[in-house]
Amino acid sequence: MMQKRSKLEQTLLTALTILVVVFFMLPVFWLVTTSFKFGREAFAIPPKWLFFEFTWRNYTEVLETTKIGLFLTNSLIVSAGATILSLVLGVPAGYAIARSSSRVLNMSAYFFLLLLMVPPVAMLIPFYLIMRDLRLLGSYASLIILDTVFDAAFVVWMMRSYFADVPKEIEEAALVDGASRFAAFWRVALPLSIPGVVAAALYVIIFSWNDFLFALMLTSPATKTIPLGILASFSAVEISWGRMAVMCLFAIVPALIISLFLNRYFIQGVTMGATKG
Amino acid sequence: MTVIQEQQVVSRRGGWGDGLRRMWRGEGAYLAMLLPLLIFVAAIAIYPLLFSFRISLFKYRLTDPNQMQTFVGLDNYWRAFQDPIVLTSLRVTLIYVAGTVLVEMVLGLALALLLASEGRMIRGTRALLLLPMALPPLVVGLVWKSLYNADFGVIPYYLKQLGVDVGRGPLAELGWAMPAVILIDVWQWTPLLMIIFLAGLKSLPIEPYEAAFADGATRWQRFIHITLPLLKPTLLVALLLRTMQSFKVFDVIYATTGGGPGSATTVLNFHIYTVGMTFFDMGYAAALANVLLVIIAILSALYIVILERQQL
Numbered sequence: 001m002m003q004k005r006s007k008l009e010q011t012l013l014t015a016l017t018i019l020v021v022v023f024f025m026l027p028v029f030w031l032v033t034t035s036f037k038f039g040r041e042a043f044a045i046p047p048k049w050l051f052f053e054f055t056w057r058n059y060t061e062v063l064e065t066t067k068i069g070l071f072l073t074n075s076l077i078v079s080a081g082a083t084i085l086s087l088v089l090g091v092p093a094g095y096a097i098a099r100s101s102s103r104v105l106n107m108s109a110y111f112f113l114l115l116l117m118v119p120p121v122a123m124l125i126p127f128y129l130i131m132r133d134l135r136l137l138g139s140y141a142s143l144i145i146l147d148t149v150f151d152a153a154f155v156v157w158m159m160r161s162y163f164a165d166v167p168k169e170i171e172e173a174a175l176v177d178g179a180s181r182f183a184a185f186w187r188v189a190l191p192l193s194i195p196g197v198v199a200a201a202l203y204v205i206i207f208s209w210n211d212f213l214f215a216l217m218l219t220s221p222a223t224k225t226i227p228l229g230i231l232a233s234f235s236a237v238e239i240s241w242g243r244m245a246v247m248c249l250f251a252i253v254p255a256l257i258i259s260l261f262l263n264r265y266f267i268q269g270v271t272m273g274a275t276k277g
Numbered sequence: 278m279t280v281i282q283e284q285q286v287v288s289r290r291g292g293w294g295d296g297l298r299r300m301w302r303g304e305g306a307y308l309a310m311l312l313p314l315l316i317f318v319a320a321i322a323i324y325p326l327l328f329s330f331r332i333s334l335f336k337y338r339l340t341d342p343n344q345m346q347t348f349v350g351l352d353n354y355w356r357a358f359q360d361p362i363v364l365t366s367l368r369v370t371l372i373y374v375a376g377t378v379l380v381e382m383v384l385g386l387a388l389a390l391l392l393a394s395e396g397r398m399i400r401g402t403r404a405l406l407l408l409p410m411a412l413p414p415l416v417v418g419l420v421w422k423s424l425y426n427a428d429f430g431v432i433p434y435y436l437k438q439l440g441v442d443v444g445r446g447p448l449a450e451l452g453w454a455m456p457a458v459i460l461i462d463v464w465q466w467t468p469l470l471m472i473i474f475l476a477g478l479k480s481l482p483i484e485p486y487e488a489a490f491a492d493g494a495t496r497w498q499r500f501i502h503i504t505l506p507l508l509k510p511t512l513l514v515a516l517l518l519r520t521m522q523s524f525k526v527f528d529v530i531y532a533t534t535g536g537g538p539g540s541a542t543t544v545l546n547f548h549i550y551t552v553g554m555t556f557f558d559m560g561y562a563a564a565l566a567n568v569l570l571v572i573i574a575i576l577s578a579l580y581i582v583i584l585e586r587q588q589l
Contacts, residue, residue, distance in 0.1 A: 024405065027420050028408060043428070046434060089314040092311075096306075096310035096311040105307060105308070114577050117573055117577040121527070122326065122569060124553075125559060125566055128554075146321065148317070182310070206411050210413035227413050231415075252412050252413065266407055
């Protein structure tokens with residue numbers, strides 16, 4: 001930490017860093033380049049990493065032959081629904097847990113943490129049967145509310161530790177001035193905590209956008225989300241990696257945006273959600 | 278003080294409306310903010326879990342034309358403990374969890390140490406490494422599946438150049454499939470541990486390092502005797518968190534091996550899915566899912582105890 005590093009050491013560390021970046025970026029790089037390759041070049045041995053014939057054909061084919069628009073719309077509806085619902089339910093709850101002096105309310109945070117840990121498959125089987133009996137299989141609602149259980153649990157857990165770090169004094173001043181507790185939350189604490197809400201929202205968007213297992217069981221052909229759409233567009237017989245790469249790229253757009261441009265919030269989400277008690 | 282006085286003023290007025298008002302001004306408001314979520318969770322999560330316990334006591338096949346549900350008590354649970362596939366899948370799960378978590382812990386810590394300094398390049402690198410964990414696991418599985426492909430995959434090609442022949446590709450060979458899926462998990466989740474460890478490293482006090490420096494301790498000695506012990510709570514939390522997540526792996530297995538070859542990568546989670554959604558043996562699947570639930574609940578309880586202790 002305080003010792004100066006030698007020149008050789010510095011070079012070695014830089015080389016190691018480059019190696020790390022290459023390892024973690026190579027699959028993504030492969031995905032991007034494959035989406036611009038003709039079939040024969042995608043299959044070329046030895047692999048062509050940098051020099052290949054560039055084409056947009058995979059993109060036009062995906063837009064023409066698959067229902068990519070529908071899948072993306074469905075993903076958007078489900079993610080938006082789950083995000084809004086889980087924020088509406090989770091943010092005030094997180095605030096209540098952070099501010100309440102009741103021990104029971106404070107401890108309920110752990111209940112939500114436990115909920116977050118429930119294996120999805122344990123929820124899936126009963127939920128599938130219940131949705132079937134309610135004739136809700138294949139509806140957006142079934143997927144949104146099941147996603148929201150886990151999403152909201154995460155929001156509560158994260159927002160609780162976020163609000164705990166927001167100084168109480170301003171809210172207390174507002175209470176003295178005659179504001180209700182809800183007004184103190186809505187007008188004072190919430191505006192101060194927008195970065196935390198953004199971080200939580202980004203997480204929830206990623207969770208629900210990336211979800212596969214729930215969508216696998218609960219969607220119908222009309223409500224398939226993008227991961228399901230990718231699988232459905234390719235039969236086992238005919239696989240075009242180029243076209244699949246294009247669809248995969250559409251599926252990772254939110255991940256790209258968030259990790260490249262909003263990574264500050266993203267990092268905050270990890271540390272707040274995982275390690276803060 | 279003023280709040281208390283105000284509450285006393287309100288309470289002196291008495292009456293129903295004022296009682297409610299007082300509730301709303303005091304702790305009751307917090308309960309009201311929590312209540313909608315509690316009701317939602319009770320309906321959408323707790324009820325299904327109870328329902329799942331009920332189904333697990335029945336023999337219930339969805340494929341049965343009469344939709345017969347026969348009460349069989351704990352038979353499904355007994356069946357689970359005698360089912361050789363369940364025992365295999367438990368073993369597979371343990372290997373998968375141990376393999377992924379161990380490698381990710383070590384690599385994550387190494388990455389955190391490597392990328393701990395501040396600087397534009399380092400920060401940019403850290404941001405890039407966030408990408409894998411934000412990707413849909415299904416897409417990650419598909420991408421790696423094509424990288425592993427025996428005929429035109431990049432990985433078998435380079436392995437062959439190195440003189441290693443993997444026959445039908447890493448995902449289809451008995452000895453290779455498990456390390457291959459573990460590598461995918463390592464690729465996707467090591468950065469998560471890096472972030473957690475980075476936050477942990479940043480919160481370490483500086484004094485012990487200064488003392489060690491004055492004593493002429495080497496960098497390695499400082500790492501072993503100061504960093505590791507001080508980082509222990511963070512390491513524990515990260516270990517448990519990843520262990521629980523790793524137990525729940527599904528998408529990547531579904532996309533790559535489908536549990537194969539044979540049952541080499543059939544983790545318990547995947548087996549439950551197969552029993553429930555391929556064979557539609559709901560009672561048995563629910564029983565298996567509840568066994569998994571108990572395993573995870575024990576781990577979660579441990580995690581919570583450690584988090585709670587860390588706060589003190």
